[in-house]
Amino acid sequence: MLGLDIGSRAIYLVRYGDSGVLAYGQYPTPPDSVVEGAVVDTRRVGEAIQRLLRAMRLREREVVLTVGGAQVMTKWVVVPAMSLEELNAAAPLEAPRHLPPAKEPMLYRFWTPHADASSAPAEGAETTQMPARLVAVPEALVHSRLDAALRAGLNPIGIVPEPDAITYVLTLNHRPQSLLWRGKATAIVGIRYDYSEMTIARETALEFARTLRLGLNDAIETLQRAFGASHEEAEALMLQAQLDEEGTLHFSEELGLPPLSMLGFLHALTSEMRRLVDFQRSRYPEGSYWGLLDSFLLTGEGTALKGLANYCARSLGLTCISGNLFRGVRWAVPTEDLDPDAMNRYTAALGAVMSLKGARSPTDEERLTTAA
Structure with a gap:
């Protein structure tokens, strides 16, 4: 079965089966074909999906789609x-x-x-x-995605809201019977290009979801203004750079570029994370364990910004780590050379197909067998 995530900048596709992740790939979204989450040019997007299917040599046609963004209300x-x-x-x-x-x-x-x-x-x-x-969800968001998938020759069998998809895949290790996770709440921030999905999961169940009109594009635009670069050039520069704990982006000496402050984007992001912590505390009696929110999982394209999790942890005084799809998910393809942060862009597509299949995380014995 396939999981499909149609984003404004890229289309992500994952093939998932009983033995785990069987294939994954991405393809650039045609310019101006996805606006405010809706696919406005289903023909071009359908053709892009077809090219991705051919590049991945996939013959499966059953697909689960994901839908997210500010227009999805929870x-x-x-x-x-x-x-x-x-x-x-x-x-x-x-x-x-x-x-x-x-x-x-x-x-x-x-x-x-x-x-x-x-x-x-x-x-x-x-x-x-x-x-x-x-x-x-607006009908246009759902129907436009279905139309694009059908044009690509796929057979859509379900649509999963993005908050549910990312929560499902990133909490597979949060077993309710475990003393470590019993009753514990964890915040998940999915930083996409156009928006960010903020969710609170209680053990493995989605408890709260909110969408921010703040995304990786806001960080990329900072580089565009500073260096007069195109979006693609600015993104490439950002992905090669390193963010320090003071919120400054440092580039390699070969590029000869001065350090650049990213505090505008970072302050906007961490202030919303603080608001989420305060909101969770306000929902329960003072001192209640149920109102404690002391850890964040970061996922989505934004985690490719090196040093982001460390900056957020230092700014908030809380545990902030990047989600790791290799820990709770079985993979039938080699993962040794893959960057966990870069792979977070597949979280929504993978979570969509896994949640519909009712997949479980591998047991410790299965992990050891796979490693062997």
Whole structure:
């Protein structure tokens, strides 16, 4: 099965099977073909996906897509107690009651915590309401992605919200039965080119999601203004540079470029991370373990900025590390020469296909067998 993530700058594709990750690849998104998360030129994007499929020599056609960005809304609401199947059948009527009036047609989906899709409240139970997580996505975002995939000859079988995808794959090691992770909350920040997805996961379950209109493009534009470079040139310079703990980007001596302060982008990012910590604390009684948020996992294209996790850790006084897809995921392809930070750009595509397949993390015994 394939996982597909159509971004504004690149298209990411992952093939996943019972033995783990079987193949991965990326292809540049055609210029101006994806705007505000919507695929506005499905023909060109479909052709780009076809070229990627040929380059990867893939014949599989079943694909799971992911959708993210500021237009994807996630909200916890209280709804009448019923089975998840009944709730989603009633979503077109129930969901709009919990959201501001929409300017365009929307698609809605409910999730209920720790509930089987077919389970319903026991007969005679006193509970008349229950919590549910509501996800609302503009139809245009979903349909344009489906159209592009169909034009590429693929068979879409599902769409997974990006917060769910990245949370699933990055919390595979957070086993609920483990004393280390029992009841623990972890923040995940997926730094994409156009936006950043901020989520809070309680053990392995998504508890909160928020999208920032701040992304790697904001950092790249700092280099563009400083050096008069194109977007591609500025990104290449940034990926070769090293960020220190003071927020200054240092380049190799061969380039002859002066150090460059990235504090504008970094302050905007870390201030939102602080807000998330304060928000989590405010939701629970003072001193409660449930309100503790002391660690961040960084993922997405932004982790390719060397030194970013160290800067965030020093600025916040919290644990900040880059997500590592090699730790919780089985790989059937060699990984020795791969940079874990660079591979974080595949997190959403991989999480989408794994969550739909119900994949699990490898056991310690399986890891040792693979290593051997």
